[in-house]
Amino acid sequence: MSKSIRMALIVLFGINIVLMQSSFAQDVVSLRGHMEIDENSKAPLHKKWQQDRDPITRDYVQQPPLIPHNTTGYKINLKFNKCLTCHSWANYKEAGATKISQTHFEDRDKHVLANVSARRYFCTQCHVPQADTQPLVENEFEPLQAISGR
Ligand code: HEC
Ligand code: HEC
Secondary structure, eight states: OHHHHHHHHHHHHHHHHHHHHHHHHHHHOTOOOOOOTTOOOOOOOOOOBBBBSSSSOOOOOTTTOOOOSEEEEEEEEOSSBTTTTHHSSSTTTTTTTTOGGGGGGBBBBBBSSOOOOOOTTGGGGOOOOOOOOOOOOOOOOOOHHHHHHO
């Protein structure tokens, strides 16, 4: 193969990849609507968090329970964790809150620690407050009868 043919093939291959990528990009449509990659994304509408209510039934056994109260302004950082001021073993009785379960004291090798494990420190990584909104996609998930009682 001569040098110029080889060069031409490499250039064609490159063009092909660029074309393929742009057609893939057009097929991918986000639920937030289509945005070009170099546009600033629109700020999502701010939803109103639900106010305090009774605990929300879990849909499956391993589910992190949903947060049944407003969490606006609840800070979690290196020095302070607002959630633990009510949910820690030291404070839950006085706050009338559920205490964090024992799984929250285990490190990833299942060693039991004296305090909340670092992997369970950022509560809102798993537990989320609720807003009244339309679901983004249809979902027909049914909880186990043992949980729903139906
Ligand atoms: C001012 C006290 C307070 C603070 C702060 C607080 N909670 Fe709560 N939380 C409660 C109370 C009270 C309940 C309801 C307990 C009940 O009715 O059984 C509750 C319920 C919950 C539940 C439901 C438990 C279950 O079994 O269904 C979760 C999850 C939860 N809170 C997570 C959090 C997280 C995460 C934070 C921090 C972002 C937080 N809470 C901050 C008081 C608090
Ligand atoms: C990595 C995910 C994860 C993180 C982070 C996490 N949790 Fe949980 N949490 C769970 C799961 C899963 C359950 C249900 C099963 C269990 O008890 O482990 C749960 C259960 C709970 C319960 C109910 C306990 C019970 O006995 O019914 C409370 C209250 C709670 N978490 C609060 C918190 C608080 C407060 C934090 C932050 C300090 C936190 N969680 C961090 C996953 C998480």
